[in-house]
Amino acid sequence: MIELKNISKDYTVDKKVITALKDVSVQVNAGEIYGVIGYSGAGKSTLIRCINLLETPTTGQVFIDGVNLQVLDKIALRQARQKIGMIFQGYNLLTTATVYDNIAIPLKLTGLSKEVIAERVEKYLGIVGLSDRATAYPAQLSGGQKQRVAIARALSHEPEILLSDEATSALDPNTTESILALLLEINEKLGLTIFLITHELSVIQRLCDRVAVMENGEIVEQGTVVEVFTQPRSTVTKSFLKNSAKYKIPEKIVGAFDQTGVLIQCTFVGDAASQPALAYVSKHFNVVPNIIAGGIDQFKNEAIGNLIVHLEGRTADITNTITYLESQAIIVTKEGVLNV
Numbered sequence: 001m002i003e004l005k006n007i008s009k010d011y012t013v014d015k016k017v018i019t020a021l022k023d024v025s026v027q028v029n030a031g032e033i034y035g036v037i038g039y040s041g042a043g044k045s046t047l048i049r050c051i052n053l054l055e056t057p058t059t060g061q062v063f064i065d066g067v068n069l070q071v072l073d074k075i076a077l078r079q080a081r082q083k084i085g086m087i088f089q090g091y092n093l094l095t096t097a098t099v100y101d102n103i104a105i106p107l108k109l110t111g112l113s114k115e116v117i118a119e120r121v122e123k124y125l126g127i128v129g130l131s132d133r134a135t136a137y138p139a140q141l142s143g144g145q146k147q148r149v150a151i152a153r154a155l156s157h158e159p160e161i162l163l164s165d166e167a168t169s170a171l172d173p174n175t176t177e178s179i180l181a182l183l184l185e186i187n188e189k190l191g192l193t194i195f196l197i198t199h200e201l202s203v204i205q206r207l208c209d210r211v212a213v214m215e216n217g218e219i220v221e222q223g224t225v226v227e228v229f230t231q232p233r234s235t236v237t238k239s240f241l242k243n244s245a246k247y248k249i250p251e252k253i254v255g256a257f258d259q260t261g262v263l264i265q266c267t268f269v270g271d272a273a274s275q276p277a278l279a280y281v282s283k284h285f286n287v288v289p290n291i292i293a294g295g296i297d298q299f300k301n302e303a304i305g306n307l308i309v310h311l312e313g314r315t316a317d318i319t320n321t322i323t324y325l326e327s328q329a330i331i332v333t334k335e336g337v338l339n340v
């Protein structure tokens with residue numbers, strides 16, 4: 001449904017060329033939630049703005065539902081853009097207009113009748129849970145409520161695609177969670193395709209089916225969220241994971257554990273979670289597995305378990321143990337698990 005083919009984007013500033021995107025290709029299926037994560041300056045904003053041609057790629061092609069937007073005339077492009085809604089970190093609401101008018105005014109510009117506009121405003125304010133705030137002004141709303149108005153405004157054009165540019169970056173964790181839950185609901189109930197950019201791993205984890213990791217204008221890794229986050233290949237993905245590691249074990253304690261064995265992280269995806277692998281290890285291998293920390297992370301479609309385990313024993317026995325755990329479809333990480 002969204003297809004970006006070999007997109008590059010150069011900006012020329014003071015005769016110097018800045019390359020924001022280098023040969024980026026992405027395909028997003030209908031109904032999917034696709035996320036792009038990267039540090040500041042990676043090229044995420046430029047990429048998302050290429051999808052609705054707010055930025056014109058220097059080279060490469062943008063297809064929406066198989067139609068190349070770059071060859072459309074003004075009127076056809078305007079129509080094609082109606083299929084694509086967008087929300088932003090800063091909400092972009094009209095401060096002098098009520099919640100109702102913030103949604104109604106852009107609809108008026110598309111030539112819809114008053115009655116249809118009233119129906120749409122009511123429907124989408126209901127979906128975002130703000131039916132009772134139609135007469136309020138943006139200044140009277142919290143950040144989360146402002147983002148809900150912006151979502152209702154985007155949805156009121158009944159788009160097939162929603163672009164989200166750091167929509168939750170300015171919100172506190174609880175409000176972020178409520179907006180993410182709303183986006184999931186919209187995706188499920190309205191079948192909307194969502195393409196989002198973020199610098200927060202937790203947003204990708206909670207919302208997305210697939211993810212692309214960007215660095216220096218390039219996609220360095222892409223795949224399903226579970227694949228990329230449980231078996232990261234690029235340095236930048238590992239760095240995101242390390243920075244968001246939940247199990248921060250003090251260095252002193254790590255040092256003590258290192259004297260007597262090794263610390264590993266065991267990740268359990270799908271069926272691996274139902275195997276009593278560690279109990280088996282303690283019975284059949286000459287090692288003592290000691291669970292130091294653990295938890296379950298909720299991804300969009302599944303829950304993934306993680307355990308930090310100290311394996312005490314001789315090197316050869318530990319190696320055999322790890323080989324056994326891996327044979328049970330458990331992902332074993334030896335380095336960088338402890339965020340030290």
Ligand SMILES: Nc1ncnc2c1ncn2[C@@H]1O[C@H](COP(=O)(O)OP(=O)(O)OP(=O)(O)O)[C@@H](O)[C@H]1O
Nearest residue numbers: 011013018020038039040041042043044045046047
């Ligand atoms: N209009 C512009 N003119 C010149 N250079 C630009 C322009 N927009 C972006 N750039 C440059 O392109 C590169 C990518 O920027 P972009 O804003 O796409 O990154 P980003 O990943 O979205 O970063 P952030 O998370 O900080 O917004 C940066 O080096 C930036 O300075």
